[in-house]
Amino acid sequence: MIETIVRPLLIIAAAMGTALTTAAGLIWLERRLLAVWQDRLGPNRVGPFGLLQVVADMIKIFFKEDWIPPFADRPVFVIAPALLVVSVLMSYAVVPFAPGIVVADLNVGLLFFLAMVSLGVYGLALGGWSSNNKYALLGAIRATAQMLSYEVFMGLAVMGVVILSGSFNLQQIVRAQEGMWFCIPQFAGLVIFLIAGFAESHRLPFDLPEAESELIAGFHTEYSGIKFGLFFVGEYMGITLISMMTVILFFGGWMGPLLPPVVWFALKTFVLICVFILMRASLARPRYDQLMHFAWKVLLPLALLNVMVTGAIVLAFD
Amino acid sequence: MLNFLFYLAGAVAVLCTAMVITRVNAVHALLYLIVSLLAVAMLFLLLGAPFAAALEVIIYAGAIMVLFVFVVMILNLGPQATEHQKRWLSPRMWIGPGLLSGILLIELIVVLSGAEAPAGPGEVGVHALGQTLFGPYVLGVELASIMLLAGLVGAYHIARPYAPKITEGGV
Numbered sequence: 001m002i003e004t005i006v007r008p009l010l011i012i013a014a015a016m017g018t019a020l021t022t023a024a025g026l027i028w029l030e031r032r033l034l035a036v037w038q039d040r041l042g043p044n045r046v047g048p049f050g051l052l053q054v055v056a057d058m059i060k061i062f063f064k065e066d067w068i069p070p071f072a073d074r075p076v077f078v079i080a081p082a083l084l085v086v087s088v089l090m091s092y093a094v095v096p097f098a099p100g101i102v103v104a105d106l107n108v109g110l111l112f113f114l115a116m117v118s119l120g121v122y123g124l125a126l127g128g129w130s131s132n133n134k135y136a137l138l139g140a141i142r143a144t145a146q147m148l149s150y151e152v153f154m155g156l157a158v159m160g161v162v163i164l165s166g167s168f169n170l171q172q173i174v175r176a177q178e179g180m181w182f183c184i185p186q187f188a189g190l191v192i193f194l195i196a197g198f199a200e201s202h203r204l205p206f207d208l209p210e211a212e213s214e215l216i217a218g219f220h221t222e223y224s225g226i227k228f229g230l231f232f233v234g235e236y237m238g239i240t241l242i243s244m245m246t247v248i249l250f251f252g253g254w255m256g257p258l259l260p261p262v263v264w265f266a267l268k269t270f271v272l273i274c275v276f277i278l279m280r281a282s283l284a285r286p287r288y289d290q291l292m293h294f295a296w297k298v299l300l301p302l303a304l305l306n307v308m309v310t311g312a313i314v315l316a317f318d
Numbered sequence: 319m320l321n322f323l324f325y326l327a328g329a330v331a332v333l334c335t336a337m338v339i340t341r342v343n344a345v346h347a348l349l350y351l352i353v354s355l356l357a358v359a360m361l362f363l364l365l366g367a368p369f370a371a372a373l374e375v376i377i378y379a380g381a382i383m384v385l386f387v388f389v390v391m392i393l394n395l396g397p398q399a400t401e402h403q404k405r406w407l408s409p410r411m412w413i414g415p416g417l418l419s420g421i422l423l424i425e426l427i428v429v430l431s432g433a434e435a436p437a438g439p440g441e442v443g444v445h446a447l448g449q450t451l452f453g454p455y456v457l458g459v460e461l462a463s464i465m466l467l468a469g470l471v472g473a474y475h476i477a478r479p480y481a482p483k484i485t486e487g488g489v
Contacts, residue, residue: 076345108444111372118380122352125384129345129391137391144388148381155376168444 011103015092023236024054030277037281058229066225069131076130081223081230084123088237091116095244096171098254098261109170110162113245114155117200121147123234124202124209128219139218142288143202143209149295150199150206156303157192160185160310161249174253183250188306190250192299197242199291201235203276205283208291243272324364331357342400344390348383355379366441 028043028051035042043050068077094109096102106112121144128140162168164185165176176182183190199206210218220231247253247268254261256268286294334354341347355378362371451459 073343073345076349106368107441108368108372111369111376115372115375115380118376118384121380121384122387125387125391126345126349129387141388141391144384144391148384148388151381 008103011101012093015095015097015103016089019089019092019237019240020233022240023233024058026236026239026273027057027232028054029273030280033274033277034281037278061229062226064225066227069133069222071132072222073130073132076126077222078227080123080127080130081227081234082123083126084120084234085230085237087116087120087123088234088241091241091245094170095241096174096248096253097265099171101262102171105171106169108168110158110168110173110249113170114151114158117154118147118151120200120238121151123231124219127223127231128209131219131222133222135216136219136221139209139211139215139221142215143219146199146202146206146208146291149292150196150299153192153295153299153303154196154200156300156307157189157196158249159307160189163307163310163314170248170253174248174255177252177255181250181252181255186250186306186310188302189310190246192303192306193249194246195299197246198276198279199295201238201242201276203235203239204280205285206291207285208288211285239273239276240269243269243276246272320364324361327357327360327364330354331361342404344399345387348386348390351386352379352383355383368441369444369447370442 031053032042032044032050043053046052046056068074091113093103094106094112096105124143124147125140128136128138128143131137161173161182164182165173167173167176202209208218209215210220212218215221220228223231244265247265251268251272254265256264259267331354334350334357337350338347338354341350355374359371359374359379362368362374
């Protein structure tokens with residue numbers, strides 16, 4: 001009874017709690033880190049080290065007027081931000097935080113993650129379309145094309161890992177990295193996965209769907225109050241999710257000496273999140289056509305080559 | 319329990335599909351179609367085919383339907399398109415298709431009532447699926463890939479600019 005019902009519920013509560021608090025903490029962390037790299041201070045007034053700035057922002061966002069434009073497609077407009085957050089949160093179900101600590105130990109866990117990522121597009125596309133605003137529509141069109149293209153390479157990039165570990169189960173993928181982390185034999189896969197991850201979470205350098213210098217705020221131009229807050233939090237949860245998946249697939253998941261597994265997992269994820277933020281601080285946004293050319297003319301052949309070579313080597317040595 | 323879930327997902331799928339053809343707003347119809355595809359994925363999962371369920375979501379709900387939504391977004395159909403649809407969807411329009419699908423439904427009921435119960439759900443793993451796909455059914459896989467290649471070549475040809483590229487500075 002306790003094993004079958006309480007334990008999963010506890011893990012779900014813990015996972016949800018971690019997801020939401022990391023998302024909130026990330027907002028503060030990003031602003032402070034960006035400030036450090038740009039030689040300024042960042043938010044440092046509210047609470048110790050400015051930590052309560054996020055709380056202040058949250059309170060503000062909760063009490064803002066929640067305005068739905070009269071020209072918007074009302075039901076779709078309301079449901080779009082929820083779609084984004086739900087699809088990201090669903091992926092947390094298959095993430096193994098430590099041996100045995102996972103909500104759903106699916107045999108097709110990796111595919112489930114890819115499926116949820118591909119459903120995440122709807123939040124952006126429908127949000128932009130239902131706003132009935134040309135900037136929002138342009139942002140939504142860009143988001144759809146970008147995420148649809150980069151999803152392909154994300155799927156292809158992880159196939160090398162699947163070939164090496166012989167499983168779609170995320171726990172087994174981590175266990176298969178006992179001898180060597182997959183970031184060494186699958187270096188090409190790691191690079192492609194990370195680039196696709198940046199594009200999927202539409203972060204700078206790939207934040208074309210919301211490029212504020214050309215599209216105001218892209219797909220969420222018309223959103224305000226808590227609905228905008230959902231888009232915002234969804235983005236940060238997406239960053240955490242991609243970082244966690246990179247750790248699981250390429251950096252040995254919970255494995256490491258001395259410290260308990262969960263701590264190792266959190267540490268590795270934290271480093272990757274910092275990489276995400278450093279990228280934002282250091283890279284410029286490419287043009288839209290450059291993004292698409294890079295995807296289909298560079299990443300696609302590379303990803304296919306990676307799958308082919310990995311498959312050939314595994315076949316030759318077995 | 320499993321049976322109940324199966325029929326529940328089936329009911330959702332049927333209901334959503336009915337909603338797809340009766341909506342006058344194209345995007346709303348597409349949203350129902352997406353839910354219907356998700357329900358079908360659920361059916362696959364309950365029948366013991368998790369791989370097929372995942373692919374159903376990734377490829378149909380996550381890629382093909384996104385393209386549909388994308389096209390409808392670009393067309394930017396306004397209220398007049400909805401009016402247009404309303405005129406098309408007059409009650410008289412339903413007689414022909416209704417009769418034809420009624421025949422199919424009767425056939426289906428007859429076949430189902432006479433047929434043996436389908437084999438119980440046994441999970442089909444990814445390994446087993448791969449071995450059958452690239453074993454006895456390899457010809458089908460190859461044919462499908464040739465068809466996709468034809469589509470790719472066609473799309474490439476259509477997307478090619480007609481005139482040779484104008485050089486920089488020229489008009």
